[in-house]
Amino acid sequence: MSLYFDAVAILTAPSTGGSFKSRIYNARNLRASPAQIYALIIEASKWDRVLADVIEKSDILSVERKLTPLLALLLVYDHLLSKKGIAAPAAHPLRQAVERHKVRLKAEFTKARVRRGCASVEQFKAAVLKEKREADGSNHFVYPRWVRVNNIQSSLAEQLRTTFADYEQVDTLAALAPADDNRTKRKLLYLDPHIPDLVAVPFGADFTISPAYKNGEIILQDKASCFPAYLLLGDRDANDPWSGDLVDGCAAPGNKTTHMASLLAKQQKQKHDQQETQWKPSRQIFSMDASKMRSKTLQKMVSLAGADPMVTVLQGQDFLALDPEDPQFERVSGLLLDPSCSGSGIVGRDDVPQLTLPQAKVIKSAKSRAKKRKRGAEEHDDSEEPLSSVTLGEPSAAPSDENDIPAGAVDGDRLTKLSNLQARIVEHALSFPSATHVTYSTCSVNLIENEAVVARVLASDVAKERGWRLLRRDEQPEGLRRWNHRGVRRDRDPETGTELDENESVAALTEEDLEACLRCWSGDSEGLGGFFVAGFVREGKASYTKYAKKATSKPLTKSGSKKAETAHLSKKAKTKEENEGTNSSNKDDNANEDEEWDGFSD
Ligand SMILES: C[S@@+](CC[C@H](N)C(=O)[O-])C[C@H]1O[C@@H](n2cnc3c(N)ncnc32)[C@H](O)[C@@H]1O
Numbered sequence: 124m125s126l127y128f129d130a131v132a133i134l135t136a137p138s139t140g141g142s143f144k145s146r147i148y149n150a151r152n153l154r155a156s157p158a159q160i161y162a163l164i165i166e167a168s169k170w171d172r173v174l175a176d177v178i179e180k181s182d183i184l185s186v187e188r189k190l191t192p193l194l195a196l197l198l199v200y201d202h203l204l205s206k207k208g209i210a211a212p213a214a215h216p217l218r219q220a221v222e223r224h225k226v227r228l229k230a231e232f233t234k235a236r237v238r239r240g241c242a243s244v245e246q247f248k249a250a251v252l253k254e255k256r257e258a259d260g261s262n263h264f265v266y267p268r269w270v271r272v273n274n275i276q277s278s279l280a281e282q283l284r285t286t287f288a289d290y291e292q293v294d295t296l297a298a299l300a301p302a303d304d305n306r307t308k309r310k311l312l313y314l315d316p317h318i319p320d321l322v323a324v325p326f327g328a329d330f331t332i333s334p335a336y337k338n339g340e341i342i343l344q345d346k347a348s349c350f351p352a353y354l355l356l357g358d359r360d361a362n363d364p365w366s367g368d369l370v371d372g373c374a375a376p377g378n379k380t381t382h383m384a385s386l387l388a389k390q391q392k393q394k395h396d397q398q399e400t401q402w403k404p405s406r407q408i409f410s411m412d413a414s415k416m417r418s419k420t421l422q423k424m425v426s427l428a429g430a431d432p433m434v435t436v437l438q439g440q441d442f443l444a445l446d447p448e449d450p451q452f453e454r455v456s457g458l459l460l461d462p463s464c465s466g467s468g469i470v471g472r473d474d475v476p477q478l479t480l481p482q483a484k485v486i487k488s489a490k491s492r493a494k495k496r497k498r499g500a501e502e503h504d505d506s507e508e509p510l511s512s513v514t515l516g517e518p519s520a521a522p523s524d525e526n527d528i529p530a531g532a533v534d535g536d537r538l539t540k541l542s543n544l545q546a547r548i549v550e551h552a553l554s555f556p557s558a559t560h561v562t563y564s565t566c567s568v569n570l571i572e573n574e575a576v577v578a579r580v581l582a583s584d585v586a587k588e589r590g591w592r593l594l595r596r597d598e599q600p601e602g603l604r605r606w607n608h609r610g611v612r613r614d615r616d617p618e619t620g621t622e623l624d625e626n627e628s629v630a631a632l633t634e635e636d637l638e639a640c641l642r643c644w645s646g647d648s649e650g651l652g653g654f655f656v657a658g659f660v661r662e663g664k665a666s667y668t669k670y671a672k673k674a675t676s677k678p679l680t681k682s683g684s685k686k687a688e689t690a691h692l693s694k695k696a697k698t699k700e701e702n703e704g705t706n707s708s709n710k711d712d713n714a715n716e717d718e719e720w721d722g723f724s725d
Pocket residue numbers: 348372373374375376377378379380411412413414417440441442443461462463464525548707708709721722723724725
């Protein structure tokens with residue numbers, strides 16, 4: 124019987140990253156064999172919809188109070204479909220709880236097969252898998268592998284001719300879902316309609332050994348993570364007048380920095396193609412990270428992407444300690460800020476099977492269901508009401524490719540501190556004299572880190588004095604203008620997805636402001652994790668020359684550049700509280716840096 128409890132424990136535990144299989148094999152305290160547990164879950168998940176239906180029609184959950192929906196599904200799977208039946212002694216109460224209803228269960232199962240016009244269980248299985256696939260396409264999410272083509276080293280056209288030469292192009296993201304029972308990895312490719320030069324392939328596709336990956340021609344970067352650089356630099360063509368240098372203030376490991384470089388390279392290449400000359404970078408990117416350790420990765424990524432001529436990496440540089448009026452930044456017109464955040468939007472893009480559970484006749488409140496779902500199987504007791512229909516295996520916070528840092532619980536106090544620091548970082552960006560474009564992003568779904576930060580920043584002195592506002596939807600790059608998920612006034616319950624009470628901190632945001640904010644949510648058909656991005660703009664009131672007059676030349680060094688000796692704004696008086704909340708900025712690196720909590724982002 125431990126097999127079923129172990130399977131329930133695995134399915135209800137928070138994701139810790141890694142593949143689903145490896146999580147079972149690495150799990151402690153399991154009594155059944157990992158192979159058996161894995162096989163049971165995978166096989167039962169193929170039949171979940173039918174079994175949920177059969178269990179509901181047999182109404183056994185109302186009668187058998189010891190059965191939770193998940194336990195019932197697993198037990199009924201073995202009872203109806205496995206050769207050996209339920210793996211428990213005949214006298215075991217849970218086995219009896221199922222077998223007491225064997226006539227009804229069998230009858231409902233047969234009716235389900237006949238309804239689908241299937242003469243055999245094999246035919247039935249094929250039909251059920253097809254149904255599940257179709258349902259996954261329309262109602263569930265598909266997490267693909269997102270691949271961004273790096274325009275410094277290559278182009279989309281070239282990659283379609285080479286790396287993806289034997290890939291078949293599909294019209295929908297859903298078509299990338301596992302195609303058959305064996306999860307055959309077919310070579311399918313979907314061209315993203317929102318982000319240029321981004322493609323999606325089935326999740327299992329491994330490019331890490333491909334020459335294109337090793338040469339930096341392609342970069343594995345999630346779609347949502349591509350929003351900020353695209354929002355900042357957009358579809359500008361070769362003749363676009365917006366110029367000046369760029370800053371990525373919280374850059375490691377470097378996805379957004381290299382994306383900015385790629386967008387600039389594309390723009391410059393177009394110009395030089397028109398003139399039939401060799402392209403050369405025209406804008407400089409200052410890319411920095413407060414963490415020296417993570418800065419090393421940033422430098423590696425920049426070099427691999429071939430972006431060294433365009434990017435100056437300031438290793439270990441605290442963005443808040445940069446002097447906006449330093450002559451070295453006098454030409455900085457655009458800044459991208461993707462600071463530490465709670466990471467609440469990061470999904471474990473693993474292969475946890477999605478299980479649709481039977482609905483009980485007695486339905487408890489969403490809150491109480493959620494509580495129950497978290498309980499270990501061994502805690503099951505007679506008083507536990509069955510769950511209503513839920514989809515298990517929903518991804519929970521886990522390290523992403525970009526942020527291989529273990530997720531920790533982030534309480535309200537910590538969220539407030541994070542939010543304070545995020546607002547300070549954006550306000551600091553707005554104070555660069557020549558800045559006219561700033562983007563702010565997080566991979567958090569919490570309103571306090573997103574719309575609430577935007578509201579605070581808009582209300583700040585620097586925003587008001589310098590005339591900053593949000594980049595309206597109709598001003599956004601074409602692909603993002605078409606993106607339908609926009610800013611919100613209410614948080615969503617992480618368990619149920621239902622909207623909570625309106626959050627007062629965003630009361631000052633207009634509907635147009637919310638339309639200007641872009642959101643991504645996990646669990647829908649877009650195949651993304653939770654993400655937020657907003658762009659700030661102002662008409663360029665300050666000119667380079669105004670600030671150039673103050674210049675006292677201080678050359679920047681690339682690697683290991685100075686930490687600016689002082690923080691220059693009034694925000695210098697940052698509170699001890701804020702620092703405690705994030706560990707992120709102005710800290711000295713030390714041997715334990717890897718263990719520090721830096722928050723997350725995509
Ligand atoms: C969430 S990650 C950035 C991911 C990155 N934008 C990318 O796309 O690859 C946030 C980073 O911000 C850095 N950070 C946090 N506070 C900072 C500060 N005040 N100055 C510079 N970097 C900071 C952290 O060390 C961390 O590497």
